[in-house]
Amino acid sequence: MSDRRATREAFGTTLVKLAAEGVPVVAVDADLSKSTTTSKFADARPERFFNVGVAEQNMVGVAAGLALAGHVAFTGSFAVFATGRAYDQIRNTVCYSGLDVKLAPTHSGVTVGPDGGSHQMIEDIALMRVLPGMRVLVPADATAAEAMIRVAATTPGPFYIRLGRAAVPSIHDEGWEFELGRAYVLREGTDVTLAACGVMVERALAAADILAAQGVSAEVVDVATVKPIDAGTIIDSARRTGAVVSCEEHSVIGGLGSAIAEVLAETAPVPMRRVGVRDVFGTSGEPDELMEHFGLAASHVAEAARQVVAAKS
Amino acid sequence: MTAMERVERVESAAQRMRLDIVEMIATAGSGHPGGSLSAADIVSALYFGDVIRHDPARPDWPGRDRFVLSKGHAAPVLYAALAEAGYFGRDHLATLRRLGSILQGHPDFKKTPGVEVSTGSLGQGLSIAAGLAAGLRLAGDLTSRVFCLLGDGECQEGQVWEAAMFAAHRPLANLVAIVDHNGLQIDGACSDVVCLGDVAQKFRAFGWQVTEVDGHDVRALLDALDAAGVPAQAPRCVIAHTVKGKGVPFMEGSADWHGKAPSPEQTADALAALAAQARVAEGSAS
Numbered sequence: 001m002s003d004r005r006a007t008r009e010a011f012g013t014t015l016v017k018l019a020a021e022g023v024p025v026v027a028v029d030a031d032l033s034k035s036t037t038t039s040k041f042a043d044a045r046p047e048r049f050f051n052v053g054v055a056e057q058n059m060v061g062v063a064a065g066l067a068l069a070g071h072v073a074f075t076g077s078f079a080v081f082a083t084g085r086a087y088d089q090i091r092n093t094v095c096y097s098g099l100d101v102k103l104a105p106t107h108s109g110v111t112v113g114p115d116g117g118s119h120q121m122i123e124d125i126a127l128m129r130v131l132p133g134m135r136v137l138v139p140a141d142a143t144a145a146e147a148m149i150r151v152a153a154t155t156p157g158p159f160y161i162r163l164g165r166a167a168v169p170s171i172h173d174e175g176w177e178f179e180l181g182r183a184y185v186l187r188e189g190t191d192v193t194l195a196a197c198g199v200m201v202e203r204a205l206a207a208a209d210i211l212a213a214q215g216v217s218a219e220v221v222d223v224a225t226v227k228p229i230d231a232g233t234i235i236d237s238a239r240r241t242g243a244v245v246s247c248e249e250h251s252v253i254g255g256l257g258s259a260i261a262e263v264l265a266e267t268a269p270v271p272m273r274r275v276g277v278r279d280v281f282g283t284s285g286e287p288d289e290l291m292e293h294f295g296l297a298a299s300h301v302a303e304a305a306r307q308v309v310a311a312k313s
Numbered sequence: 314m315t316a317m318e319r320v321e322r323v324e325s326a327a328q329r330m331r332l333d334i335v336e337m338i339a340t341a342g343s344g345h346p347g348g349s350l351s352a353a354d355i356v357s358a359l360y361f362g363d364v365i366r367h368d369p370a371r372p373d374w375p376g377r378d379r380f381v382l383s384k385g386h387a388a389p390v391l392y393a394a395l396a397e398a399g400y401f402g403r404d405h406l407a408t409l410r411r412l413g414s415i416l417q418g419h420p421d422f423k424k425t426p427g428v429e430v431s432t433g434s435l436g437q438g439l440s441i442a443a444g445l446a447a448g449l450r451l452a453g454d455l456t457s458r459v460f461c462l463l464g465d466g467e468c469q470e471g472q473v474w475e476a477a478m479f480a481a482h483r484p485l486a487n488l489v490a491i492v493d494h495n496g497l498q499i500d501g502a503c504s505d506v507v508c509l510g511d512v513a514q515k516f517r518a519f520g521w522q523v524t525e526v527d528g529h530d531v532r533a534l535l536d537a538l539d540a541a542g543v544p545a546q547a548p549r550c551v552i553a554h555t556v557k558g559k560g561v562p563f564m565e566g567s568a569d570w571h572g573k574a575p576s577p578e579q580t581a582d583a584l585a586a587l588a589a590q591a592r593v594a595e596g597s598a599s
Contacts (some may be wrong), residue, residue: 047451050444053482058475063442068430070452073444089472090326092434097422099430199406263446284398310381 003210004167008106009272010145011163012040015074018257019045021307023153026066027054030059035192036076036106037162044181055212056081060089060101067100070217072153074140075101079108079162087127094158095131102152103128104161107171111166111247111279112295120282120290126254128160129227135180136227138248138256139223140201144247162201164249166287171201171222180186185237193237195214196247197223199257200275203291206298211305218305222244229259235268243308244272247301249291271311273304316532318360323353323531327357330393330592331560332584333406337389339580341410347570348464351495351555354529359460360394362503362531362565366457366537372426376403378457379445383438384464384493385419386572391428392416398426430575436470437546443480446488446548457491458487458542466498470508473540475520477511481520490521510517516550528553560587 004044015038028050033039042049050066052059053125056077063073075082082105082286084088094101110120116248128136137152137159139145145163153161159251171186187208196204201222208218223229238244244264246257257274277294291297314322330353338344354392359423360367365378388523396403401415408414417423429445432438442461449457451596467473482489492512500506509515513523522545526537539547557571558564561583564575575583 024452026448050476052479055479057437057470057472058443058479061437061440062444062447062479064430065446066442066448066451068441068445068475069448069454071448088434089437089440092431093437097431105566175456184577 005142005168006165006167007139007142007145008037008163008165010142010149011104011106012037014146014149016044017046018150018153019290022285024071025074025153026050026071027074027076028059028063028066029159030054030056030081032077036096038076042302056085057089060086061093063101064097066095073101075103075105077105077220078119079105080119081219083124083127085123095133098133098157102157102159102161102210104149104163106163108162108163109162109164109199110166110169110290111249112283113287113290115129115164116284117281120276122251122282123254123257124162125248125250126258129254129259132225134158134160135225136160137225138197139209139224140198140222141168142179143170143172143176143207145173147176148224151178151180165170166199167170168199168202178224181225181228181230183233183235184222184224185219187218187220189217189241191241192243192245192309193219193221193241194245194301195221195223195234195256195260195306197226200247200296203301207301207305210302212300216305216309225258226259229263231263234260234263238264238268238270241288241313242270244271245275245301245304245308247275249296250276251279269307273308274281275301275304315359316546319535320531322359322361323354323357323535324594325451326361326397327353328594330390330397331587332337334389334448335397335561335575335583335587337392337406337409337578340407340518342574344389345375345386345572346575347497347557347564347567348384348493348495350559350561350564351528351557352387352390353532354534355462355491355493355553356390358534358538360398360532362535362538363595364535364542371426372400372501376456376457379442379459379470380415381429381438381445381461382420382432383444383457383461384435384467385432388418388420391420393505394399395507435467436472439473439476443476443485446480447483447487450487458489460489460491462491462493465492465494465496465509465512466503468492468509468512477516477521480548484546485548486521486546488548488549489541490550492550492552493555494552495555495558497571499568499571501568504581513552513563518548521550522547523550523552524571525552525554528555529559560590575586
C-alpha cells in the first residue's frame with residue numbers, strides 16, 4: 001500500500017521543517033543516520049548535525065551540552081542502544097538536569113525483524129517511564145510521529161519518542177494535532193476497551209473488526225502518550241466497557257500495560273489482560289511473522305478481549 | 314593587577330577554599346575531601362585568576378565561560394569557589410548535604426546558582442562540555458570557552474575517550490579539559506586499580522594539545538590555563554599533577570581520604586595546619 005510509512009520516516013524530514021520554521025533544533029546521531037533518517041536533516045542543515053560515531057553515551061552527553069547552549073537537541077540511534085547503552089547519561093545528565101534533549105530512536109520493538117533479539121528493544125518504554133520528568137510518546141503512524149516531534153521540539157524538557165522501522169498504515173488524518181498527555185478514542189465500543197500504542201493500534205483496530213463480527217463491541221484507544229498517561233480517558237473508558245486489554249509491542253513488564261494497570265488498580269479495577277512480549281527476548285524473523293510468534297497479532301488481541309469479557313461475569 | 318598580585322589572589326582564595334572544604338565536609342559528616350583539596354588551586358585559578366569570564370551577579374550571563382565539574386564528587390571545592398565569588402551566601406556552606414540545602418552531595422544544576430550542569434556520575438562531563446563548546450559556536454558565540462575538570466580515576470570511564478575523540482574530530486578549539494591527576498582513587502592508587510598509563514600521551518594520541526603542569530604551582534597553572542584558553546586548532550588538555558588531600562598533612566597522598574569526613578579532632582588539626590600555611594604564605598608575601 002502506498003500510504004504505508006514507517007514512523008522513522010517522519011524523523012529527519014520533520015527536523016528539516018522545524019529548522020526552516022526557526023526552531024533551533026540540532027540532531028546528534030551515532031553512526032546510524034541513514035537508518036534513523038537524520039541523514040536527511042544532515043543533508044539540509046549540516047552545521048546543525050553532529051555524528052558522534054559509534055558512541056551512544058557520548059551522543060546523549062553531547063546532546064545535553066548542545067541543549068545547555070540553547071539548542072533543542074534530538075538524538076537518534078536505535079532504541080536498544082539509545083536507551084540501554086546510555087541509560088545513566090539519560091538519567092543523570094538529561095533528566096536530573098531537566099534538559100531539552102529529545103530522544104527519538106528508531107528500530108524499537110520486534111518489528112525490527114531479521115536483526116534479531118540483540119536489536120529488538122522491548123524494554124525501552126519501561127526504562128524511560130520510570131525517569132522523573134521524562135515524557136514517553138509512542139506514535140501509531142508517521143503522521144503521529146511528526147506531530148509528536150513537533151510538540152517535543154517546542155515543549156521544554158526531556159522527551160522519549162519511540163519510532164519504528166516497519167511501515168505502518170495511516171491511522172490519523174493528515175494534519176492530526178497531537179496533544180501531550182491525551183489518549184485518543186479512535187473507535188467507540190461498549191463491551192471491552194482495547195488500549196494500544198504504536199504499531200499495536202493497527203492490530204487493535206483489526207481486532208475490533210474481528211470482535212464486531214462475533215458480536216463484541218470493542219472501544220479502541222490510542223494511548224499516544226504513555227507518560228504522563230491520560231488516566232481520565234482510560235478510567236472513563238474502563239468504567240463504560242468494564243474490561244480492558246492493553247496492547248503493546250513491548251514487554252508486558254513495565255510498559256503500557258503496567259501503566260494502565262497502575263491507573264486502573266487504584267481507581268477503577270476491572271478485568272484486564274496485557275498483550276505484549278511475555279518476558280522473553282526477541283528473535284530473528286520477518287516483522288509480521290514475529291508479531292504472530294510473540295502473540296501480538298490482531299487475532300491475539302481479539303482472543304484476549306474475549307477472555308477479559310468472559311471474566312466480567 | 315600585576316602577575317604577582319594575580320598569583321597571590323589565587324593562592325589566598327585557595328587557602329580560604331581549603332578551610333571551607335574541610336569545615337563543610339566536617340559539618341556535613343560526609344563528603345569527599347581528598348579530591349576537593351587536590352583541585353583547590355586549579356579551581357581557584359579558574360575563578361580568581363581571571364581565567365574564567367563570569368559574573369556572580371548574573372549566573373546565566375550568555376557571554377560567560379562555562380565550567381563543568383565532571384568529577385562531581387569534588388562539589389565542595391566548587392561550592393567554596395562559588396561562595397567566595399559571591400554566587401550565594403557563605404551561610405549556605407554549613408548546609409552541605411542537608412535536606413533542603415541548595416548544596417547537594419553532588420552538583421545540582423537546578424538548585425545551585427553557578428552550577429552549569431548536574432554531575433556526579435563519573436565520565437559524563439567531557440561529553441557535556443564538548444556539546445556545550447559545539448553549541449556555543451553554533452549559536453554564534455565565538456568568544457566563550459568551556460572548561461571541564463576531570464579526575465584521573467574518572468578517566469577509566471570509556472565515555473571520556475568517546476568525548477575526547479569527538480572533540481578532536483570537530484575540532485572544538487574552545488574546549489579545555491583539565492585533569493586533576495592526583496594518582497589516587499577510592500580503592501587505592503590508580504596504578505594499582507587499573508593503570509591509566511600516560512594520560513598526557515593518551516590525550517595527545519586522541520588529537521589534543523596537551524600541557525603538563527604542577528597543579529599546586531599557581532604561577533605555572535595560570536600560565537598553562539591562559540595558554541589553553543586561547544582558541545587553537547585543537548582542543549586543549551592541561552594535566553595538572555596534584556596531591557590528593559593537598560594542604561591537610563594527614564590526608565595528603567592517602568586514598569583513605571577520598572570520601573570520608575574528618576572527626577572533630579582531625580578537623581581541628583586540619584584547620585590548624587591550613588591556618589599555619591596561610592600565615593606562612595602571608596608572611597612570605599609581605
